[in-house]
Amino acid sequence: MIAARNVVLTLGRGDAAVAILRGIDLHVAAGETVALLGPSGSGKSSLMAVLSGLERPTGGTVRVSGLAFDALDEDALAVARRGRIGIVLQAFHLLATMTALENVAVPLELAGEVRAFARAEAELAAVGLGHRTGHYPAELSGGEQQRVAIARALAPRPALVFADEPTGNLDAATGDTIMDLLFARAADDGATLFIVTHDARLAARCGRVIELADGRIVRDRRA
Structure with a gap:
């Protein structure tokens, strides 16, 4: 599902350059649940931004679902992300x-889903809404x-779901409920789930835990 090789991300230029990612090698198989700690x-x-195609790496290669994300321009990346x-x-x-309903349906409409609102209604029912x-939203x-x-x-x-601190704005009890839902929904779809978190308890629910420090993978362990 994900194949990253020697990924480097540097922000700024010259004396102001800051190394964010320093040679990341990572392979994630389809269906894995992965927590990224650090x-x-x-x-x-x-x-996560590089792996999801939201940020272009400074160096290295990134392949997601067989597509070379590092070689695609912004328009092609947007198309590649859609549905995947x-x-x-x-x-x-x-x-x-x-x-x-509109928040869920409109992206489906833009992706060409002919029954976008019916699909959105079913999806909201599936998450208890x-x-x-x-x-x-304000209500x-x-x-x-x-x-x-x-x-x-x-x-x-989608075959691949990224979640970046998805419970960071929620109380503990609500956060646990949301994560139960996210794991269950991803499992129902057979999706690969990649969670960015600082919560070791949440990470322990994943089949694989990767620890990052100073832009490098320092530990990669499976349950």
């Missing part, structure tokens, strides 16, 4: 002027907003 500033979110990759972030990034489809709790974000990310049935 302290703040270790490069976790940057690595779902992303759930700590900040929910819902559109405030759209209902829960069948009764909240007409509500706007939803944090946990409900994250459920909408999960429904939106998983509605296209």
Whole structure:
């Protein structure tokens, strides 16, 4: 699913250059659940951005689902991500002027799904929000907003799901419920799940834990 070789990411130029990723080698098989651990500033979110095609590496190669992400331009990357990759972030990034149903359906419409609203309604029901489809983000709790974000990310049935600190804005009990839901939904679809977290308890739920420090993988262990 993911094959990264000698990935380097440097921000800035000359004396102002800062090395964020320093030669990352990583292979992730289809269906794995992977946690990426590390302290703040270790490069976790940057690595996720590179692997998901949101950031272009300075050097090295990145192949996702057989596609050479490092060789694609921005338009081609957007097309490559569509339907293949779902992303759930700590900040929910819902559109405030759209209902829960519209937040899930509109990306499906843009991807060419002819039954976008029916599909979105089913996805929201699957995350326990069948009764909240007409509500706007400001009318939803944090946990409900994250459920909408999960429904939106998983509605296209992506083979690969990235989650970057998905419970960071939630209380512990709500966070546990959200992660139960995310693991269950990914398992139902047979998706590869890649979670960026600082929470060792959450990481322990994954089949594989990778630890990052100073832009390098320092530990890679399987359960």
